[in-house]
Amino acid sequence: MGEAASENGYSITLTERRLVAEGTMAFYFDKPTQFAFTPGQFVDLTLPQPSETDAAGYTRAFSIASAPQESTLMVATRLRDTAFKRELQRMPLGSTVRMEGPFGKLVLHADQTRPAVFLAGGIGITPFRSMVVQAAMQRSPHPMVLFYSNRRPEDAPFLDELQALQDKNPHYRFVGTMTEPAKSSRPWQGETGYLNAALLSKHLVNVEKPIYYVVGPPGMVGALRTMLKGADIDDSDIRTETFAGY
Structure with missing residues (x-):
């Protein structure tokens, strides 16, 4: 069980590791009883x-x-070859780490x-998973x-x-796009190419006055912010976060 909060945050126990995509692993921890957060943090x-x-x-x-x-606390990361990630991968289940936050x-x-439009690239999906799963659980x-x-x-x-969460939440839609589908061994029937204005326009026909959330590598986030501003989206309606550790 996770320990109570201290001056150094929380001590949490690693309970499971799971590969959730090629080169991406999710890490599951016991969630301290006193720990509360908002999706996106x-x-x-x-x-x-x-x-x-x-x-x-x-x-x-x-x-x-x-x-x-959800009953456990989960984070996910690309398995880059760094000392921190090597250590995280080989830690025995039952080991503890220190957690501070949320931030x-x-x-x-x-x-x-006002609808929410989420634009995610790669591991930038993590805060949005928290949001859309919570929305489905709460029937938002x-x-x-x-x-x-x-x-x-x-x-x-x-x-x-x-994709499957669409069946649980009638207020949620999923639009996946692949930039290199020809290199896949898995059939893909969805959109192809990069996120761009044409793709957004195609799927946002009846979506009025949305607020946009953009998360991913710095280059992608910068390009999408520029695209949105070029489409006369107010800067106050664009929320971004960059994941530099790719």
Whole structure:
């Protein structure tokens, strides 16, 4: 069980590791009873006694990919070859890490008359998974459209789950797009190519006055922000977060 909060945050126990896409792993932890967060927020995880480290140190920020109503705490990351991620992969189940947070302001707006449009690339999906799973569990009437870009279906964390959530939430739509579907061994019937204005226009015909949320690598986030502003979207209606640790 996760321990109570202390000056150093929470001590949480690793309970499961699961490959959720090629090169992407989810890590599940016991959730402390006192810990509360809003979908879209992140935490800092610190390895208490790592066997190796590097210049980046032994603390990393992770968006919480689980929903508040789920029983465990889950984060997910690309398996880059860094000391921190090597250590996280080989830690025995039952090991503890230190967690501080939650932090961050990339949370869903309260006005449910304005739809939310999520634009995610790769592992940038994690905060949006928390949001759309929570919305389904709460039977929220808030309209949501999730655009999700990856190279191939094999590279897309939580792809099947995010598609299936449409059956549980009539106010949620999923639009996946693959930039290299020809390199996939898995059939893909969805959109192809990069997220762009034409793709958004095609799927947002009857979506009025949405607020846009953009998460992914810095280059993608910058390009999409520029695209949205070029489409006369007010800057105040664009919320972004970059994941630099790719």
